[in-house]
Amino acid sequence: MSPLAAILRQIVENRRLKVEAGSGEAVLPRAEAEGDCLLENDFSASLRRHSGRSLIAEVKMGSPRLGCLRDRVDPLRQAKVYARQGAAALSVVVEPDFFFGSYDLLAQCRRVSGLPTLAKDFVVHPVQLEWARQAGADAVLLIAALFSAAELIAYATYARNLGLVPLIETHEAADLEKLSQSAWEIVGVNNRDLETFEVDLDRSMEMVGSLPSGALKASESGIAAGADIDRLGKAGFDAFLIGEALLLADDPGAKLRELMGGL
Numbered sequence: 001m002s003p004l005a006a007i008l009r010q011i012v013e014n015r016r017l018k019v020e021a022g023s024g025e026a027v028l029p030r031a032e033a034e035g036d037c038l039l040e041n042d043f044s045a046s047l048r049r050h051s052g053r054s055l056i057a058e059v060k061m062g063s064p065r066l067g068c069l070r071d072r073v074d075p076l077r078q079a080k081v082y083a084r085q086g087a088a089a090l091s092v093v094v095e096p097d098f099f100f101g102s103y104d105l106l107a108q109c110r111r112v113s114g115l116p117t118l119a120k121d122f123v124v125h126p127v128q129l130e131w132a133r134q135a136g137a138d139a140v141l142l143i144a145a146l147f148s149a150a151e152l153i154a155y156a157t158y159a160r161n162l163g164l165v166p167l168i169e170t171h172e173a174a175d176l177e178k179l180s181q182s183a184w185e186i187v188g189v190n191n192r193d194l195e196t197f198e199v200d201l202d203r204s205m206e207m208v209g210s211l212p213s214g215a216l217k218a219s220e221s222g223i224a225a226g227a228d229i230d231r232l233g234k235a236g237f238d239a240f241l242i243g244e245a246l247l248l249a250d251d252p253g254a255k256l257r258e259l260m261g262g263l
Contacts, residue, residue, distance in 0.1 A: 016124040023127040039160040043116040043138035047239045050088035057082035058091040058243035061100035079113035085256040090115040103135040110136040139165040144175035188218035208236045
């Protein structure tokens with residue numbers, strides 16, 4: 001595993017302890033043969049359909065850096081605004097202790113928006129994939145740094161068997177090495193440094209040429225203006241996951257329209 005910042009290690013270990021306490025030892029079910037095939041569902045289809053302006057708009061109720069946003073963000077209103085303004089998909093952060101989310105929050109946002117939805121959790125146990133599916137998610141985030149290459153394939157296969165498209169999040173070249181032996185639906189680059197938590201879009205620019213050629217390519221974090229999307233799109237990215245720029249905007253609808261007009 002790549003070195004993780006102390007706070008991220010704390011989040012992951014806390015998640016592991018709490019999930020395993022309620023679900024037992026992490027054992028992936030035996031993969032069925034069809035799980036080895038790439039999955040196309042509403043999430044990936046919507047990203048392809050909105051090609052060139054595929055915005056994955058995020059609902060997040062807080063973070064270790066921002067604190068709790070419950071007094072500032074109305075998640076259901078936010079999800080409805082995203083749908084009205086043409087977002088391709090929705091992302092909901094469900095981790096409860098550091099990001100103040102839940103799978104119930106995902107279910108509510110999915111229902112009111114009608115948008116295909118990504119469950120963003122720190123997945124450390126297969127039951128989290130089952131929770132995502134039960135909540136109505138269409139896709140699930142798998143952070144490559146948390147797994148070996150074999151584990152990543154096993155979790156992605158189980159996600160597909162549940163009808164979930166895995167979005168594989170990478171941060172550095174070592175993550176990409178784990179992807180070399182398989183095909184993937186969507187691979188993202190998180191522009192946030194795992195050590196400093198600072199964001200730099202150059203991370204995406206440097207890594208885009210090494211992403212799997214057949215996968216949809218998503219840039220995540222730090223995208224704040226239409227010019228950012230224009231730059232990333234020209235470099236080869238298909239989709240753009242945007243959270244704080246929308247969550248902290250006085251008018252998230254206007255901000256989304258601005259971002260979508262950047263191409």
